[in-house]
Amino acid sequence: MSHRESFLARLPVGRVRPPPRPSGPALPPPQDPAGEFLRRLDEGGAAVHRVDGAEAAAARAVEIVRRAGAERAGLAELGPELEGPLRRAAAAAGLELVPAGDGCDPAAVEPLPAGITRAELAVAQTGALVQVARPGGGRLLSLLPPLHVALVCVQDLLPAMEDLAAALVDRSRFPEGPPPAVSLIGGPSKTGDIEAVIVLGVHGPGRLEVVLWG
Amino acid sequence: MPIEAGRRARALAEFTARLRALRAKGFSDPREVEAFRRRARAAKLEYLSRPGYWLGRLAERVEAAGGRVHFADDAGEANRIVLDICRRAGAGQVVKGKSMTCEEMELNPVLEAAGIQVSETDLGEFIVQLAGEPPFHILGPAMHKTRQEIAELFSRHFEPVDPEPAALTRLARKVLRRRFLSARVGITGVNAAACDTGTIAVITNEGNGRFCSTLPPVHIAVMGLEKAVPTLSDLALISTLLPRASLGWPLSAYVSWISGPAGRSAGAGPREFHLVILDNGRSRILEGPYWEILLCLRCASCLNHCPVYTTCGGPNYGWVYSGPMGAVLTPLLRGREHDHLAHASTLCGRCRQMCPMGIDLPGMLLRRRQEPGGAFKYLLPRLGAEILSRRGLFETACRLARPAAAALERLPREALPPGPWRAWRMGRRLPRVPRERAVKPEGGEES
Amino acid sequence: MPPLPGEGEEKVKMPPPASNRYPRPAVFATCLVDALLPAVGRATLAVLRARGLEPWLPPRQVCCGQALYKAGHLPAARRVARAWVEAFRGAELIVSPSGSCVAHVRHALPELLSPWPELARRARLLAARTWELSQFLHRLLGVEGLEGVPAPAERFTYHPSCGLHRALGEDEAPYRLLDSLPGRRLELPRAEQCCGFGGPFAVTHPEVSARLLGDKLAAARSTGAEVLVVGDVGCFLHLSCGAARRGETMRIVHLAQALARGEGRG
Numbered sequence: 001m002s003h004r005e006s007f008l009a010r011l012p013v014g015r016v017r018p019p020p021r022p023s024g025p026a027l028p029p030p031q032d033p034a035g036e037f038l039r040r041l042d043e044g045g046a047a048v049h050r051v052d053g054a055e056a057a058a059a060r061a062v063e064i065v066r067r068a069g070a071e072r073a074g075l076a077e078l079g080p081e082l083e084g085p086l087r088r089a090a091a092a093a094g095l096e097l098v099p100a101g102d103g104c105d106p107a108a109v110e111p112l113p114a115g116i117t118r119a120e121l122a123v124a125q126t127g128a129l130v131q132v133a134r135p136g137g138g139r140l141l142s143l144l145p146p147l148h149v150a151l152v153c154v155q156d157l158l159p160a161m162e163d164l165a166a167a168l169v170d171r172s173r174f175p176e177g178p179p180p181a182v183s184l185i186g187g188p189s190k191t192g193d194i195e196a197v198i199v200l201g202v203h204g205p206g207r208l209e210v211v212l213w214g
Numbered sequence: 215m216p217i218e219a220g221r222r223a224r225a226l227a228e229f230t231a232r233l234r235a236l237r238a239k240g241f242s243d244p245r246e247v248e249a250f251r252r253r254a255r256a257a258k259l260e261y262l263s264r265p266g267y268w269l270g271r272l273a274e275r276v277e278a279a280g281g282r283v284h285f286a287d288d289a290g291e292a293n294r295i296v297l298d299i300c301r302r303a304g305a306g307q308v309v310k311g312k313s314m315t316c317e318e319m320e321l322n323p324v325l326e327a328a329g330i331q332v333s334e335t336d337l338g339e340f341i342v343q344l345a346g347e348p349p350f351h352i353l354g355p356a357m358h359k360t361r362q363e364i365a366e367l368f369s370r371h372f373e374p375v376d377p378e379p380a381a382l383t384r385l386a387r388k389v390l391r392r393r394f395l396s397a398r399v400g401i402t403g404v405n406a407a408a409c410d411t412g413t414i415a416v417i418t419n420e421g422n423g424r425f426c427s428t429l430p431p432v433h434i435a436v437m438g439l440e441k442a443v444p445t446l447s448d449l450a451l452i453s454t455l456l457p458r459a460s461l462g463w464p465l466s467a468y469v470s471w472i473s474g475p476a477g478r479s480a481g482a483g484p485r486e487f488h489l490v491i492l493d494n495g496r497s498r499i500l501e502g503p504y505w506e507i508l509l510c511l512r513c514a515s516c517l518n519h520c521p522v523y524t525t526c527g528g529p530n531y532g533w534v535y536s537g538p539m540g541a542v543l544t545p546l547l548r549g550r551e552h553d554h555l556a557h558a559s560t561l562c563g564r565c566r567q568m569c570p571m572g573i574d575l576p577g578m579l580l581r582r583r584q585e586p587g588g589a590f591k592y593l594l595p596r597l598g599a600e601i602l603s604r605r606g607l608f609e610t611a612c613r614l615a616r617p618a619a620a621a622l623e624r625l626p627r628e629a630l631p632p633g634p635w636r637a638w639r640m641g642r643r644l645p646r647v648p649r650e651r652a653v654k655p656e657g658g659e660e661s
Numbered sequence: 662m663p664p665l666p667g668e669g670e671e672k673v674k675m676p677p678p679a680s681n682r683y684p685r686p687a688v689f690a691t692c693l694v695d696a697l698l699p700a701v702g703r704a705t706l707a708v709l710r711a712r713g714l715e716p717w718l719p720p721r722q723v724c725c726g727q728a729l730y731k732a733g734h735l736p737a738a739r740r741v742a743r744a745w746v747e748a749f750r751g752a753e754l755i756v757s758p759s760g761s762c763v764a765h766v767r768h769a770l771p772e773l774l775s776p777w778p779e780l781a782r783r784a785r786l787l788a789a790r791t792w793e794l795s796q797f798l799h800r801l802l803g804v805e806g807l808e809g810v811p812a813p814a815e816r817f818t819y820h821p822s823c824g825l826h827r828a829l830g831e832d833e834a835p836y837r838l839l840d841s842l843p844g845r846r847l848e849l850p851r852a853e854q855c856c857g858f859g860g861p862f863a864v865t866h867p868e869v870s871a872r873l874l875g876d877k878l879a880a881a882r883s884t885g886a887e888v889l890v891v892g893d894v895g896c897f898l899h900l901s902c903g904a905a906r907r908g909e910t911m912r913i914v915h916l917a918q919a920l921a922r923g924e925g926r927g
Binding site: 003004007008009010012013015016018020021022026040043044045103107110125126127128133134135136137140143161162165166168169178179180181182183184185186187188189190191192193194197199203204 | 228229232246249250252253255256257259260262263264265266267269270273279280283285287335336337338341354355356357359360361364379380382383384386387390391394395411413419420421422424425427428429439445446447449450451453454463464465466467468469470471472473474475476478479481482483487491493497500501505
């Protein structure tokens with residue numbers, strides 16, 4: 001027997017009797033998913049924005065970055081609806097966009113003052129932005145720069161955490177199975193480790209701005 | 215058990231009060247708590263009914279995704295595995311997220327003895343590591359230190375810095391950022407693991423867990439074997455239950471669900487992902503009557519609400535696990551010399567009430583008190599039982615106690631002979647024993 | 662185990678039946694009340710009489726064995742449990758001023774006596790008929806308010822003991838009854854925190870016990886209350902002895918005393 005086999009064989013079987021699984025989710029689904037989503041993120045310390053369309057979302061993102069005093073911003077792949085409007089808005093505002101999606105050298109992403117990403121999915125009930133590992137994705141940008149602007153389309157907003165789990169194992173959505181890394185973000189990086197004083201931006205971004213569009 | 219004093223006592227009281235308030239604000243509706251508890255228990259119990267099967271599936275999925283899975287019988291073996299991976303990666307330096315399991319293993323000294331520098335990256339752990347002290351509280355490792363002390367520590371090790379939390383945090387960020395970008399290996403714990411998809415969850419508020427599991431080319435995740443649940447949906451439940459229980463928040467700032475080495479195919483992430491699954495006595499616990507402790511999520515709810523923990527503090531529990539869950543787990547993993555911990559409780563039941571998994575901690579502490587003891591343990595209780603069963607003996611004992619209590623009360627505490635009367639006299643006067651009893655012999659209506 | 666005096670005897674001396682339609686409540690005083698706190702016993706009797714009941718004190722009772730059980734001494738706890746079951750033999754209804762002792766009788770006694778199936782059966786029967794005083798009044802008799810009972814003080818506060826509120830799950834009865842009295846009940850800060858008695862804990866961990874005692878008295882004092890009402894007997898003894906030692910001006914009163922009219926208030 002291999003070491004692994006003997007390890008597993010050592011574990012008792014039937015030691016406890018599991019009760020039947022309660023049916024349904026722990027909480028009722030949110031009545032107003034978009035509102036709940038933004039409320040949770042706000043409570044988590046993010047700044048939240050609600051706009052109509054992709055154009056407005058792109059414009060808002062650029063405005064946020066420029067107002068923060070940044071002249072450059074790292075850009076992940078945002079998808080066709082946002083790419084065009086964003087490049088136009090950035091050009092108009094004199095904001096330089098640096099390609100900084102996943103696959104880039106982290107050392108090159110590190111010095112950027114801001115990052116603009118699009119969350120592939122989101123969860124309303126817990127206020128979670130969801131980024132999945134993919135080339136061109138935004139997981140480096142949601143980690144390294146001090147300001148993270150996250151664009152979320154309301155169509156990608158799922159009601160609850162169990163819906164997220166279901167989406168990740170849905171082979172029509174993710175043919176290879178769940179991506180090797182899925183990053184949920186509930187707010188800016190925070191700590192209370194020094195005298196219980198809340199400080200933002202410990203390791204991850206200290207500023208998280210979420211723009212919900214659509 | 216000695217009580218905390220002075221500034222440490224105040225820090226402990228204030229910090230735990232803060233955490234209780236957060237919990238009360240965000241997760242106190244009893245129906246909500248019960249709804250989560252039932253589902254989380256059902257998931258864990260399903261796992262624990264066939265752990266061998268489920269862990270086999272976990273390993274299979276992680277390996278199919280390109281990761282490696284290592285099974286460690288005990289802490290020594292786990293440490294060797296981690297050290298071996300670090301050596302092969304040529305690590306001079308590793309960055310590490312907070313992990314109770316790694317503290318249980320005493321991993322850091324093993325790596326350091328081999329010449330590998332270990333950088334704790336959770337801000338609180340970073341601070342106490344520099345100070346060479348044990349963590350103060352699982353959620354606030356440096357909560358006992360003032361900003362001045364931390365500034366002085368940082369100034370000595372790095373550069374002069376203002377004694378303000380924001381400035382101190384900025385400096386720590388700068389120092390650790392360099393280490394994150396240069397370390398060859400990142401080590402994290404695992405909050406929970408889904409077996410059907412081979413996914414582990416690493417949950418933080420600072421983001422250091424994401425840094426450790428994304429930037430270095432090698433990621434080692436260490437988990438106790440009890441941390442698994444059957445499905446990804448169960449993992450999702452635990453991922454929101456844990457921050458609710460700890461902080462009253464539906465989600466922490468960063469939750470990573472990792473199913474393999476993301477750096478290989480998908481851009482950002484490590485090229486090697488290793489999952490170390492540790493037994494170290496857990497399989498033995500599952501076989502015994504205290505298996506329910508394996509449901510523990512390490513949320514610290516029991517600590518924060520325990521009258522004894524909030525008075526005495528963590529280090530008094532003698533090991534890395536403290537509070538009610540530590541009082542149960544430590545003797546099970548470390549041996550009978552920690553049995554006294556089971557008596558350091560009033561059995562008030564608050565821990566069970568607040569536990570998100572509904573673990574019967576007081577029941578287990580009570581059971582541990584029943585473990586066989588010495589002859590002394592039988593003699594006096596036997597005498598006590600006779601006195602408390604026989605009316606005649608009881609009344610005689612009360613009659614004798616009356617002058618004895620009066621005499622002992624006249625003495626200063628220090629002059630009392632050792633015994634329960636001396637213990638009672640701490641902060642209390644001895645009771646006056648009345649001449650007559652409340653219960654009268656035959657025809658007992660009046661008193 | 663050697664038989665206890667009177668064990669096995671069929672003939673048990675019961676009191677005469679009640680003159681009204683209610684069963685006579687057998688008052689389970691508890692060893693602490695019996696030994697040290699007769700006023701609490703008197704108050705319990707008075708509260709029950711005021712409802713038109715005819716309480717009696719089974720004369721052979723001593724203790725339920727809770728403290729021995731909590732200290733982990735099972736054989737000793739079983740011994741005392743057997744004596745308790747004998748002492749309350751034939752009782753149709755049992756009422757006690759101590760929530761923790763009632764919890765012990767209900768939750769631990771039957772199982773403790775499982776080696777003796779007949780005793781265990783009797784224990785289960787008795788456990789089903791055993792009530793803490795305020796629970797009995799509010800839940801069984803449906804009492805919502807007490808008339809003719811003076812205020813414990815103009816301003817008083819109440820410590821919800823772990824035995825009654827957590828072990829027995831009672832979150833209403835004492836509050837309803839106390840709030841029906843004149844005077845103002847002030848909310849006790851951090852009420853859910855244990856007073857630090859814990860049975861054997863009070864003497865095995867005196868420093869922690871004393872600290873928690875001090876915290877509880879300080880919380881009560883901070884409300885400005887003149888009286889602290891306490892439900893359980895262990896908590897009451899611990900807090901009274903602590904208050905006496907500290908020269909507290911705030912009085913400690915047992916719940917039974919607070920609910921009793923005039924002569925029962927001791």
